[in-house]
Each structure stands twice: as C-alpha cells, then as structure tokens.
Amino acid sequence: MRCQDVLPLLHPYADRELDVVRHVEVETHLRGCAVCAEREGRLRSLRAAVSAPALYHQAPAGLRVRVRSAVLPAARRRRPSRHLVAVAAAVVLLVGASAAVGIILSRAGVSPDDRLAERVVASHVRSLQVDHLTDVASSDRHTVKPWFRGKLDFSPPVPDLAPQGYPLAGGRLDYLTDRPVAALVYHRRLHAINLFTWPADGDGDTPPRALARHGFNVRIWQRAGMTFWAVSDLNDEEFDEFVRLYRERAAVPGP
C-alpha cells in the first residue's frame, strides 16, 4: 500500500470501520512509514481531546421527570378512544376525560358551574403535568402581583400566606370561560393549590362553596367583584383553612 492509498483510509482505520484485510494492510504500512504514522498519531491525539468526558453534556437531574410526564399526553393523543377506557382512572388522563365528561354533562343539562369545575380541574392537572405551574416563579408577592400588570385588565389579590404554611410559588396566565384569568400557585407541603381569579359578572359576595371533581377539591367564592376558584388535592380541612386565610388576607390592603 502506498501513502496515497492509506490517506483516505486513515479515519476509518482509526474508527475501526475497515474490514480486517484492509485494517491489517494499513497497520503494516504505518509500521513502515513515519509520515503516515505521525498523521495517525495526530488523529489519535485529536480524538482523545474531543472525547474528553468533560465535553459530554449529562442530562440535568429534572429532565427525566419532565420528559416522562410530557410523553403521556402525546401518547394519549395518538389513540384517544382506547386510552379513555383503559386508563380513565389515572389522574394524568383527566384533561382528556374532563373534556368528554364536560360534553356529556352539558347534554344532561348541568349547571355552568359544573362545566367550569371540569375545566378548572383540567387546568390544574395540566399545570402540574407539563411542568408549567408558573410563568413567574417567585415566593414574593411584590414580584408576582406586578407581573400580572399589563397582561390582565384586573389585578388579583396576592396575600403572603407563608407564615401560615402556604408559601406562594408564583403565578401564570391561564385561559378559562373564554377569557384570560390569573392563576396563583400556593403550596402546602408537596401539594399545589391553583387559585384562578377573574372579574365576576355581578357585585355580590358569596361565601365559599365546596365541590369535588376527580379526587380534587374545589372551592368557589365571589368577593369585591371578583370570582375565585381554588383547586387542589389537599384535604378538606387544610384547604378550607387556606381559603379562609386567603379571604382574610386578601381583604386587607397589603403594604
């Protein structure tokens, strides 16, 4: 083998992609040719430099969870009819299921509140599912409240409930009843509470009412021209405490 024959084979040789016969031929040539041997050595050192472990980007810790939860809805879209039956019990399927239930309920002539409850719960589930709980992630009410300015034509009350064990996690824009609404996110230990709020149709105040949908608790009330829908998988007792605290603190103008 001559140098010009070896040259185009040098990379496949280094990558061990040659058949045995040609591999041996190149090897033999390299033993006898200093110029080609030096080229091969340079290639080897470049390969060592480029394959340094420090250049490898390991996936960040949270990505696996994120990917797994993102895959579920995509898989569901593929063959919806069978999934609804097969895994209807699974919480993650609530988004699809609730849409179906919503249609059935509306035909049965149920109240608009029931239909809205389905959508609120679905929105709550979706926010947990796609890892999109918050657009503005902050435990500081002075960050979260101004964030809504310019995005909504109203300003949701954002009381600080951290001292009572319900720290603020942030806020995001959501879409319900054909209008953008504010979603505040509070936490109780590992439970997330989504609180949706938007201007009410009337001025009247109504005390909190309790609903339950698909294992989630819902509380609805109206105050000072605003409608509030809270949803969480938190137990009734603590959830009622949260609602009471929120209503108390929201009524007091913050500093």
Add this chain to the structure above:
Amino acid sequence: MELDQRSQFEQATLPHLDAAYNLARWLTRDVHAAEDVVQEAYVRAARYFGSFRGGDGKAWLLGVVRRASCDWLTKQRAQPAALPDDVPDRGDESSNPEVLAIRKCDVALVRQALEELPPLLREVVVLRELEGLSYQAIAAVTEAPLGTVMSRLSRGRRQLQRRLAPDRVGGEA
C-alpha cells in the same frame, strides 16, 4: 399508548436520555433550548413509536432529537441546514510533530473549537467521538449516505486540528 407499550417506549428511549441531551446541547449550544428540544423529541418519539421496528433505539431516538434540534435552529434563523464550510480545506496538515500536543489542550479550547464547527460537521464529530456511534448509525441519525458521513467526519476533524494546533506550535500547522 397502552401501559405495556408505554413501558416498551420508556425502555427503548429513556436509557438514552443523556445521549439525547448531549446531542441537543451540542446542536443548539443553549442550556435551556436543549432541554426543551429533548422534551419535544420525546413527545414526537412517543407519537411515532409505532413506526419504530426495534433494533437500535439510540440511533432512532437521536434521529428524532436531531430533527427537533434543526426545527429549533430554523426558528432561531440560525441556518442549520446550510453548510458554511468556510475554512478552506488545504488537504493534509503539515507534519509538525508539535501538533501532537493537542492532547494537553485546555478542554475549554476544544469545546470552543467544536462549538464553532459548522453544524453538519459538528454533529458527526459529536456522534462519533462522544456517543461512540458507528458510521452506519451516524448515517441513520443524520439521514446521510455513508460516504457523506465519512467525508464530513474527516473534514470536521481536520478543521478541529487546524483550530487547535496553531496556538500550540505558535504558527501555521
């Protein structure tokens, strides 16, 4: 997706999460975009898992990651598919033995040189040197003929050598 199909999907793809992220990260050169791209790729992969006929799950997944990365780059108007292979290719390098000192190069320099490679050359180098894929698998991932893979790989390596070596020897390599 049935539960057993879902677990098949996860078995075929989740072990390659690092590889997926590594490729997305090298192609997008952006920490956050790489995560989004990987997520998007897995969603697409789940949707099209029915078309996966077994075999090399890694190459199959990386192909999806690559397309998702290209879509992201297109959105960024970063001209992903163009091959601005602008460094003039002057055939083989000089025979200066000092070039061997690349091994001692700062990792940061190598990283920068690799990031600055044209995307089509960068991806084959990453798939070969960091993922250890065979030429055949690289051809499958990049949807290119074997000969193209080989020529891109050797061009990519030559460009890297030219970028890394001159600093070491204090002159043209």
